[in-house]
Amino acid sequence: MNLNIIILIILVIAALWAAMTRSLLRAAIGLAFMSIVLTVLMFRLNSGLAAVFELSVCAGLIPVLFVSTISLTHPLTKEEVLQHMKDRIRRFWYLPFIIVAVGIALSLIAVKLNIKLTAPEIQRDARMVLWNERPLYLAGQIIILLVGVFSVVILFKESGKDEH
Amino acid sequence: MGKAHLTDIENLYRYYGLCPWEMCSMLSLLITIPFFSILLFNLPFLKFLRRAITAWAYVLFCAQIALALRLFSPEFLNSFTLRAHLFNFNIALDNFSLIVLLSSAIVLFVTLIIANYTIDSEKKRFNFINLLIFAQAGLNGLVLSRDMFGLYIFLEIVAVTSYILIVFDKDIKALSAAFKYFILSAVASVLMVASIALILLFSGDTQFSVIHKAISGQSPNLLIMFSVALFVCAAFVKAGIVPFHGWLPEVYSCSPAAVSVLLAGIISKTLGIYTLMRVVKDAFGFNSHLNNVLLFAGMISIVIGALAALVQKDFKKMLGFSSISQMGYIVLGLGNGTALGFAGAAFHIFNHAIFKSLLFVNSAAIESRTRTTHMQELGGLSKVMPVTGLTSVLGFVSAAGLPPLAGFWSKLLIVMALISSGHFIYAILAIVLSALTLAYLLSMQRMVFFGKLNERFLKIKEAEFGFSLAAIILAAIIVLAGLFYPFVLEKFILPIGSFGVFK
Numbered sequence: 001m002n003l004n005i006i007i008l009i010i011l012v013i014a015a016l017w018a019a020m021t022r023s024l025l026r027a028a029i030g031l032a033f034m035s036i037v038l039t040v041l042m043f044r045l046n047s048g049l050a051a052v053f054e055l056s057v058c059a060g061l062i063p064v065l066f067v068s069t070i071s072l073t074h075p076l077t078k079e080e081v082l083q084h085m086k087d088r089i090r091r092f093w094y095l096p097f098i099i100v101a102v103g104i105a106l107s108l109i110a111v112k113l114n115i116k117l118t119a120p121e122i123q124r125d126a127r128m129v130l131w132n133e134r135p136l137y138l139a140g141q142i143i144i145l146l147v148g149v150f151s152v153v154i155l156f157k158e159s160g161k162d163e164h
Numbered sequence: 165m166g167k168a169h170l171t172d173i174e175n176l177y178r179y180y181g182l183c184p185w186e187m188c189s190m191l192s193l194l195i196t197i198p199f200f201s202i203l204l205f206n207l208p209f210l211k212f213l214r215r216a217i218t219a220w221a222y223v224l225f226c227a228q229i230a231l232a233l234r235l236f237s238p239e240f241l242n243s244f245t246l247r248a249h250l251f252n253f254n255i256a257l258d259n260f261s262l263i264v265l266l267s268s269a270i271v272l273f274v275t276l277i278i279a280n281y282t283i284d285s286e287k288k289r290f291n292f293i294n295l296l297i298f299a300q301a302g303l304n305g306l307v308l309s310r311d312m313f314g315l316y317i318f319l320e321i322v323a324v325t326s327y328i329l330i331v332f333d334k335d336i337k338a339l340s341a342a343f344k345y346f347i348l349s350a351v352a353s354v355l356m357v358a359s360i361a362l363i364l365l366f367s368g369d370t371q372f373s374v375i376h377k378a379i380s381g382q383s384p385n386l387l388i389m390f391s392v393a394l395f396v397c398a399a400f401v402k403a404g405i406v407p408f409h410g411w412l413p414e415v416y417s418c419s420p421a422a423v424s425v426l427l428a429g430i431i432s433k434t435l436g437i438y439t440l441m442r443v444v445k446d447a448f449g450f451n452s453h454l455n456n457v458l459l460f461a462g463m464i465s466i467v468i469g470a471l472a473a474l475v476q477k478d479f480k481k482m483l484g485f486s487s488i489s490q491m492g493y494i495v496l497g498l499g500n501g502t503a504l505g506f507a508g509a510a511f512h513i514f515n516h517a518i519f520k521s522l523l524f525v526n527s528a529a530i531e532s533r534t535r536t537t538h539m540q541e542l543g544g545l546s547k548v549m550p551v552t553g554l555t556s557v558l559g560f561v562s563a564a565g566l567p568p569l570a571g572f573w574s575k576l577l578i579v580m581a582l583i584s585s586g587h588f589i590y591a592i593l594a595i596v597l598s599a600l601t602l603a604y605l606l607s608m609q610r611m612v613f614f615g616k617l618n619e620r621f622l623k624i625k626e627a628e629f630g631f632s633l634a635a636i637i638l639a640a641i642i643v644l645a646g647l648f649y650p651f652v653l654e655k656f657i658l659p660i661g662s663f664g665v666f667k
Binding site for chain 2: 074111113134135136137139140141142143144146147148150154155
């Protein structure tokens with residue numbers, strides 16, 4: 001078995017754990033762990049720049065934001081957590097099975113049809129492409145960031161003021 | 165600029181519908197002006213400017229309407245001298261983009277009028293208008309982009325803006341609707357990015373022209389079909405086409421009044437339908453499999469949307485289901501795969517933007533006076549609200565596709581295209597189901613505007629001036645576009661199908 005397949009399996013397990021775990025804090029840590037595994041995978045697949053972004057933003061910055069937000073919330077009592085967990089298991093017990101089944105089905109189809117996904121040959125430097133050839137992407141991303149900041153201000157800062 | 169060069173530009177514009185490179189610098193202003201104006205208005209030391217934001221937003225939206233109308237004539241390019249390349253954006257303009265630019269500017273303008281009457285606090289209004297200008301920048305970028313990934317980025321800008329707009333009043337129902345929309349929209353985004361990644365594998369680039377070359381250069385294989393299917397599903401979710409329509413009626417009915425005008429009028433249409441039409445026309449190209457899927461999905465949407473609208477008790481929810489049904493007509497026109505069908509679909513985008521905004525403006529006017537949208541509590545309102553009653557009749561006649569209003573001509577184009585390409589069953593069904601549209605809209609009219617006036621509402625007056633103004637503007641557009649249809653069709657609509665893949 002290829003090492004990449006093992007990393008992929010770890011990735012899926014980490015993702016499932018992040019989604020299924022009972023505490024928000026553990027979910028945030030699970031997400032960070034998943035991003036680290038993804039970073040390793042990206043690095044092994046010769047995508048160094050994407051790996052660095054994944055590591056710094058998705059594994060570093062975002063969990064920090066999540067953890068700091070979670071620290072502001074009131075934790076549930078143990079009974080509430082257990083009840084919540086039971087409800088969730090009752091409602092969504094079939095989801096992991098579906099995910100695994102779909103994964104196996106897609107892999108079987110890929111093996112049977114012998115699909116080879118070769119990476120496109122990229123000769124150009126990603127930095128040059130982004131800054132000099134595709135400034136539209138950058139402009140769009142700057143606007144998305146601004147919209148995000150704006151939404152946080154509208155939804156949270158304003159409501160904080162209302163309460164006082 | 166030399167004369168010879170000018171002729172080239174004119175030819176480029178006239179025959180290919182695409183703008184020449186010189187215009188791209190001007191076009192980038194459509195994205196950058198809204199963006200920089202938000203920065204300017206939010207600078208901490210320029211707080212005194214904030215009062216002017218309403219006026220500035222009106223200027224922005226009116227300027228876009230004027231620009232879109234002006235650009236429809238090739239003569240504009242003769243007096244065009246701005247050459248500076250402001251930014252190296254990969255954007256272009258054609259007649260189809262112009263139609264959507266025009267519709268979005270009109271709907272944003274109307275939303276702004278309604279917002280000024282429905283949002284009391286000055287601070288909240290400032291935030292709302294900022295979000296509207298963000299939406300304008302996003303919509304313009306989406307409409308002008310000629311690149312899959314650029315399209316996706318601007319689509320996300322509009323999507324994020326719309327989540328915030330839906331929960332603007334922090335109403336618990338709106339929060340739950342927005343959460344549903346957010347989750348489904350996130351799934352659609354994942355599908356779209358996956359599709360773009362697969363496309364990148366076989367084409368090596370994300371530009372429409374390169375993808376089109378790559379797809380038409382090889383026989384259809386599983387990878388291409390899979391990536392196209394992923395993209396089509398994503399666009400269906402964003403547009404609320406059956407079977408991905410679960411979020412739409414709830415979101416429309418729970419949003420604040422001004423936001424439902426914007427969402428129903430232009431956002432879900434641009435995010436889903438425009439994206440689909442643009443990508444199918446410029447990148448994927450038409451083929452019989454894709455056409456059959458689109459025709460079938462469009463027809464199912466028309467049927468389910470209309471049947472569900474028939475049994476609704478809530479005015480706004482009924483309009484939401486009606487949107488699903490009308491969206492089906494647009495997809496039907498697209499699935500036809502001919503120039504005429506495409507032009508009809510584009511015209512129906514414009515018409516639907518106008519009449520659905522009008523009906524939502526009417527619902528906002530009713531809600532502002534009666535504090536309810538439940539149809540059984542209403543009745544006989546046209547006696548006390550004559551402007552709202554009259555304009556809603558115009559809106560519903562256009563929606564039902566009755567002559568001579570604008571909605572009739574776009575549905576006629578779609579049906580004609582279906583007949584001329586041999587899809588007789590779809591054409592007959594489209595006509596028969598138009599009667600169903602008439603049925604649910606008539607029952608809405610009867611329950612809300614005609615019949616006996618509820619005693620509770622004996623003392624209410626016509627809605628405030630802004631609502632009437634917005635409704636009259638939209639109703640006038642419907643009437644004018646319907647009465648002057650030869651001019652509208654010749655100048656605006658039919659040229660859409662006269663270039664690109666249809667040439």
